[in-house]
Amino acid sequence: MQLNKQHVMKLEQPRSACIRISKKWMAWPSMGYLVHAAASNSSALNVVHRHGPCSPLQARGTPPPHAELLNDDQARVHSIHRKIAAAASPVSDRARGAKGVTLPAQRGISLGTGNYVVSVGLGTPARGMTVVFDTGSDLSWVQCTPCSDCYEQKDPLFDPARSSTYSAVPCAAPECQGLDSRSCSPDRKCRYEVVYGDQSQTDGALARDTLTLTPSDTLPGFVFGCGERDTGLFGRADGLVGLGREKVSLSSQAASKYGAGFSYCLPSSSSAAGYLSLGGPAPANARFTAMETRRDTPSFYYVGLVGVKVAGRTVRVSPVVFAAAGTVIDSGTVITRLPPRAYAALRSKFARSMGRYGYKRAPALSILDTCYDFTGHTTVRIPSVALVFAGGAAVGLDFSGVLYVAKVAQACLAFAANGDGADVGILGNTQQKTLAVVYDVANNKIGFGANGCS
Structure with missing residues (x-):
């Protein structure tokens, strides 16, 4: 290099319109977003800044002030430091609990507001969803109906009843047993809870459904969280897709099809688009x-x-x-x-x-x-x-x-x-x-x- x-x-000057000039992008009209042309052994998604003019989440008005974005960024950094320090501590969570200290269910990192989003399809027939992608998180999730306490998002909530391929994950399933925080419903279905470092949280049912990456490329039986109580700094995104190293992350679940790895490119401007690719050559x-x-x-x-x-x-x-x-x-x-x-x-x-x-x-x-x-x-x-x-x-x-x-x-x-x-x-x-x-x-x-x- x-x-x-x-x-x-x-x-x-900052551009107010989204620039899409590359011939590498293909329209997916039925889902309302763009996907990147990919090799046959990979699947690539369009990546945009969630506060930019390319974002499906763009709302009327101006983006948050820069100082606010940077202050939220500092909150994310603090939570990463706290999570790593807690993990390295010789005192176990069980020991802390024995002393009467209340611990969050699963200590995720603060979400911040400078994140990038991708659009995917979920369910059968596929419903378009715009989600934050995050290498610091593992479990992917979306807000689902019925929802007892959900934040406002741009798209309708995902309705499991309208998907012919949706199923709940049983408590005895390995995917449930591998979660840091889990519980069982009376009918022995797996429940999850994640509390992030900024006190945002999501909890609901652990489920399986078909994840659509491109019009011809799907991941059947994708495990995700179907959020029923979700509060915090998620903006208007429909949820989150995790790309961490644990088995429940998107990259880990897709490894058998695309290989163990992924790549992305973040654009230089919020007025342009990058990509997130599962598999494919470097x-x-x-x-x-x-x-x-x-x-x-x-x-x-x-x-x-x-x-x-x-x-x-x-x-x-x-x-x-x-x-x-x-x-x-x-x-x-x-x-x-x-x-x-x-x-x-x-x-x-x-x-x-x-x-x-x-x-x-x-x-x-x-x-x-x-x-x-x-x-x-x-x-x-x-x-x-x-x-x-x-x-x-x-x-x-x-x-x-x-x-x-x-x-x-x-x-x-x-x-x-x-x-x-x-x-x-x-x-x-x-x-x-x-x-x-x-x-x-x-x-x-x-x-x-x-x-x-x-």
Whole structure:
């Protein structure tokens, strides 16, 4: 992967219309959304930002303020840190319970609001559903009728009674026994409950039905949660599809058909579309690093981040700093979090490089403290930034992965520091933009290919 020393980019005003110009996208009129043309041994879905003009969830009015989005992002990061710290604690949940501490049923991570969505079909006949996709979650779920307490969503609730292939999962089934939190109804049907880190929650019946990925591509007997009580920060999405490493996730359930792995590309703009692909070959230009496994948090995908480059030169930070707590790659976290020492070195190097261009500094934006005012400039020049992974893979970031542009007068370095060097680092979705991110679970490696989407 060629690493340039700088980016020179033309500033553009945010687009209010969705851009779909690639011939690789095929319309699916009966479901009302688009799917990406895929190889015969794979299935690919259209990925859009849920607050952008391409989103089926787009509502009237303006998206949430940037500061609000970033504050919610910080809440997600805190919940990831809490979940990992709790899992690593030598005191068991059972012991905590014995001391009278009330624990959430299944400690998921905070959902945040910077997530991406895909559209799938569920049931027979297939009902179109728009769901958040999340590599930090395992169980997929949608809101179902009858619902005793559901949040407002754009589409009608999924009605199991109208699907000829729907069935409840018995309590004795392995899928039920594998859940962190489960119970049985009087008729011995499996019940699930998930409480996320921001106190959003979903609970209902564990079920099976046909999941439709493309008009000709289905997964019969897909196990998911049929939510009957759902509250929290889900926006207007119909539910969530989990891509974590546990057996109940979509990627795990689809492994027998497509192989153990998946890939996606997040677009550079909320006005464009990317893709989520189950199976299929990796891009020829993908650079791979080992996928690390932690026994205490098996759902997360860890990568060996060992360094950062600015303008083609390695920032002086020992790899030991990055290795202290490790790094999780997460589709739902917006801004990459680095150990404090690593972030300070990156910020200093980046600011010195930007100082040579003479740009005016701008106020901080929530968690982002290194911002610039590009007012009056039609083009801007910024130093390149690349992430270096164990094994030598150096991944150059797109312009959109280096700066978080709230407005022309406030464009900020899209990285932030963890509060403690012992907190796990997180590779967020801003830095993943335009890269083909390949999760080769079968071979325990993660790859990054340049120019995966625009």
